[in-house]
Amino acid sequence: MKSSLDGFAESPAVQLRARPGMIELGFGQPDPALLPSRAIKIAADGLLGGAQAADALSYGYERGPRDLVDAIADRIAETERRPSSSELLVTGGNSQALDELLTHLASPGDSILVEAPTYNFALAIMRSHCLRPVGVPNDEEGMQIERLEEAFGKLCKENRAPSLLYVIPTFHNPTGASLSRSRRHELVSFASARGLTIIEDDAYRELSYRDPAPESLWSIDPDRVVRLGTVSKSLAPGLRVGWMTANERLTRTLELAGLRQSGGGVNHFAAMVVAKVIRSGLYAATVDQLRAEYKARRNALVAGLAATLDGTSYQVPLGGYFVWLELPSTVDASMLLSQAEAEGVSFVPGRSFFPSPTGNTNYLRLAFTYYEPTMLKDGAERLVRIIRNLHPTRRTS
Amino acid sequence: MKSSLDGFAESPAVQLRARPGMIELGFGQPDPALLPSRAIKIAADGLLGGAQAADALSYGYERGPRDLVDAIADRIAETERRPSSSELLVTGGNSQALDELLTHLASPGDSILVEAPTYNFALAIMRSHCLRPVGVPNDEEGMQIERLEEAFGKLCKENRAPSLLYVIPTFHNPTGASLSRSRRHELVSFASARGLTIIEDDAYRELSYRDPAPESLWSIDPDRVVRLGTVSKSLAPGLRVGWMTANERLTRTLELAGLRQSGGGVNHFAAMVVAKVIRSGLYAATVDQLRAEYKARRNALVAGLAATLDGTSYQVPLGGYFVWLELPSTVDASMLLSQAEAEGVSFVPGRSFFPSPTGNTNYLRLAFTYYEPTMLKDGAERLVRIIRNLHPTRRTS
Numbered sequence: 001m002k003s004s005l006d007g008f009a010e011s012p013a014v015q016l017r018a019r020p021g022m023i024e025l026g027f028g029q030p031d032p033a034l035l036p037s038r039a040i041k042i043a044a045d046g047l048l049g050g051a052q053a054a055d056a057l058s059y060g061y062e063r064g065p066r067d068l069v070d071a072i073a074d075r076i077a078e079t080e081r082r083p084s085s086s087e088l089l090v091t092g093g094n095s096q097a098l099d100e101l102l103t104h105l106a107s108p109g110d111s112i113l114v115e116a117p118t119y120n121f122a123l124a125i126m127r128s129h130c131l132r133p134v135g136v137p138n139d140e141e142g143m144q145i146e147r148l149e150e151a152f153g154k155l156c157k158e159n160r161a162p163s164l165l166y167v168i169p170t171f172h173n174p175t176g177a178s179l180s181r182s183r184r185h186e187l188v189s190f191a192s193a194r195g196l197t198i199i200e201d202d203a204y205r206e207l208s209y210r211d212p213a214p215e216s217l218w219s220i221d222p223d224r225v226v227r228l229g230t231v232s233k234s235l236a237p238g239l240r241v242g243w244m245t246a247n248e249r250l251t252r253t254l255e256l257a258g259l260r261q262s263g264g265g266v267n268h269f270a271a272m273v274v275a276k277v278i279r280s281g282l283y284a285a286t287v288d289q290l291r292a293e294y295k296a297r298r299n300a301l302v303a304g305l306a307a308t309l310d311g312t313s314y315q316v317p318l319g320g321y322f323v324w325l326e327l328p329s330t331v332d333a334s335m336l337l338s339q340a341e342a343e344g345v346s347f348v349p350g351r352s353f354f355p356s357p358t359g360n361t362n363y364l365r366l367a368f369t370y371y372e373p374t375m376l377k378d379g380a381e382r383l384v385r386i387i388r389n390l391h392p393t394r395r396t397s
Numbered sequence: 398m399k400s401s402l403d404g405f406a407e408s409p410a411v412q413l414r415a416r417p418g419m420i421e422l423g424f425g426q427p428d429p430a431l432l433p434s435r436a437i438k439i440a441a442d443g444l445l446g447g448a449q450a451a452d453a454l455s456y457g458y459e460r461g462p463r464d465l466v467d468a469i470a471d472r473i474a475e476t477e478r479r480p481s482s483s484e485l486l487v488t489g490g491n492s493q494a495l496d497e498l499l500t501h502l503a504s505p506g507d508s509i510l511v512e513a514p515t516y517n518f519a520l521a522i523m524r525s526h527c528l529r530p531v532g533v534p535n536d537e538e539g540m541q542i543e544r545l546e547e548a549f550g551k552l553c554k555e556n557r558a559p560s561l562l563y564v565i566p567t568f569h570n571p572t573g574a575s576l577s578r579s580r581r582h583e584l585v586s587f588a589s590a591r592g593l594t595i596i597e598d599d600a601y602r603e604l605s606y607r608d609p610a611p612e613s614l615w616s617i618d619p620d621r622v623v624r625l626g627t628v629s630k631s632l633a634p635g636l637r638v639g640w641m642t643a644n645e646r647l648t649r650t651l652e653l654a655g656l657r658q659s660g661g662g663v664n665h666f667a668a669m670v671v672a673k674v675i676r677s678g679l680y681a682a683t684v685d686q687l688r689a690e691y692k693a694r695r696n697a698l699v700a701g702l703a704a705t706l707d708g709t710s711y712q713v714p715l716g717g718y719f720v721w722l723e724l725p726s727t728v729d730a731s732m733l734l735s736q737a738e739a740e741g742v743s744f745v746p747g748r749s750f751f752p753s754p755t756g757n758t759n760y761l762r763l764a765f766t767y768y769e770p771t772m773l774k775d776g777a778e779r780l781v782r783i784i785r786n787l788h789p790t791r792r793t794s
Contacts, residue, residue: 013669014661041442044445045442048438048441054429054430055411056434058635093660099500104525123655238452238455239665258496258521263629263637264412270666270667
């Protein structure tokens with residue numbers, strides 16, 4: 001993705017800026033025009049102009065400000081069991097939370113079970129901790145439990161038994177799929193029987209476009225599962241505020257560890273702002289608006305893809321940000337990317353989402369959140385034209 | 398410190414709250430009344446109401462927003478060589494920065510050289526990374542270079558040669574001392590000859606009360622030294638914004654690692670707010686005000702201590718937050734604490750600042766930033782009375 005920024009970096013403030021003339025279907029980011037800056041301004045104003053100003057600027061409570069803990073617990077309680085305050089910890093978003101967890105739960109050289117494909121930058125965070133991600137194939141119902149059993153058994157035989165499993169069961173990045181209900185229970189049972197801790201990356205839960213989001217793994221086994229939530233997708237990623245629900249032993253360990261004892265709560269000021277936004281009702285309103293808007297955008301992208309070729313397949317996601325496109329096995333998505341960018345449309349080749357660097361060249365990830373529907377449809381149609389014109393696809397059935 | 402909060406935790410927002418009737422000389426935190434909430438409100442208003450609102454709420458540039466990088470470089474250039482933008486990286490404060498560095502520069506079991514005493518929670522962060530801090534004694538001119546050579550030699554003989562050295566050379570926490578000019582150069586030369594990377598915790602640089610702060614180790618060897626700066630002491634700790642100056646290879650490694658590629662710049666929104674505060678001129682004004690105020694507070698604390706006993710010694714700090722009191726060797730500061738708290742004054746016993754848990758029971762740390770001068774003088778005088786009334790001190794010369 002980095003290449004997208006080069007040449008536009010004279011005075012960078014943000015991670016990604018769309019290139020002129022390019023429809024950036026690779027951007028897994030919210031549309032800047034949809035960021036609720038007014039709601040956040042009202043919250044920040046109220047906070048800094050009111051009785052809590054000094055609290056917002058002091059070293060924060062290590063678990064996160066209680067106002068935010070309570071507000072998040074209330075939000076969770078609308079659809080799941082309400083976590084107690086000892087089961088909740090405010091984080092600096094899911095990336096920070098994953099990093100903090102790996103510092104405390106893993107050692108260099110450890111294997112960690114992941115889906116194949118999985119979120120590419122979660123793999124990068126694991127690699128920063130010198131872990132070895134081991135992939136378990138997904139299908140349209142998420143991680144395949146039989147393949148999980150195989151992978152676990154193989155690691156045990158090699159004396160590399162893992163203690164962690166990282167999974168994105170709901171509106172997956174990059175596939176858009178959700179783990180089926182039966183597999184959710186099978187996965188948790190398996191983890192329980194084998195002593196695995198599950199890290200459930202639950203970044204997309206709020207963005208469901210048809211049914212309520214599936215039950216979280218955490219709600220099935222709150223002792224075994226560490227679930228990571230965030231306002232990055234449902235409010236604004238620049239705030240860098242998230243939370244975890246986990247058992248009290250773990251939240252207490254993190255609370256009392258050096259990082260939080262030294263600096264206080266992670267990202268305290270922004271956490272205080274988010275508490276205000278949720279309490280004002282503007283968070284729920286923002287989520288409702290994003291659901292409606294992103295659903296329309298998903299539909300537009302899918303409409304643009306509808307005319308795609310035989311041999312190319314994708315699943316219409318029921319939530320989240322992404323459509324995952326499987327191309328005929330003869331197509332190399334990296335090579336396709338050059339052609340596509342030459343014609344003004346971009347995407348992320350799928351290979352980086354696999355823990356093993358070989359094979360899997362025939363996938364690509366498209367995001368439908370960054371642009372308005374007409375642009376998305378246009379981008380998808382351009383892409384379909386390019387794929388159609390490719391020689392190798394003619395050979396697929 | 399945690400015990401200070403127990404009983405006041407019904408709806409905690411902040412890390413520490415003073416107990417009624419207690420003068421908390423243990424609180425190494427700014428006075429809530431001195432936090433510049435107006436300056437920060439103006440900045441946040443301008444940011445969220447202006448053209449940069451969407452940038453402030455999007456995923457941030459991995460190195461930190463360029464506006465802040467430039468503003469910090471300009472501030473540094475007032476007293477030192479201006480770092481290039483490739484030598485600067487925005488962090489989430491020095492605790493986050495140390496944690497991030499240790500993930501990338503250390504492995505479990507590694508030894509890391511530190512001062513004895515040193516910042517207690519830096520030790521805790523090292524322990525979260527399963528490192529072994531090895532202490533090198535400080536005196537009133539900072540780390541003793543001969544003792545550093547001894548410690549390094551001993552580790553090499555034991556096949557535990559360290560690659561990292563963590564030091565607080567300017568207005569030290571907890572001692573208040575600064576490394577002398579000659580030792581600064583000796584330390585950097587030694588590190589260079591032995592291939593050590595120096596992590597320079599420079600949290601207190603802005604708070605100098607007499608002379609300009611000493612030259613940073615980073616300014617002596619910008620390739621060898623990673624210097625950690627922060628606005629926690631000079632603006633507001635709840636913002637959780639800091640920065641590092643380091644060589645381009647390191648800043649690039651951190652920029653491209655998973656944490657920042659995934660979440661974008663650490664603590665982006667607050668970083669954008671801080672850029673505005675600095676550019677408005679309100680940062681420099683705040684620092685000037687804090688210097689004057691804290692100098693008066695230091696003087697008040699020292700005035701209260703002046704009548705202390707023979708056998709008790711301390712150094713008047715020229716900057717920072719702390720006075721470090723050495724009691725007669727027969728006094729146990731932990732036992733003294735109970736008596737002191739019973740009489741309405743608290744402090745931090747010195748033992749937790751030493752990497753080795755044995756001995757060093759006769760030190761305590763006093764902070765002079767949290768209260769107004771009259772309270773500080775009162776607290777110090779109470780403490781002196783208690784020490785005087787202790788039996789063991791009579792035996793000291």
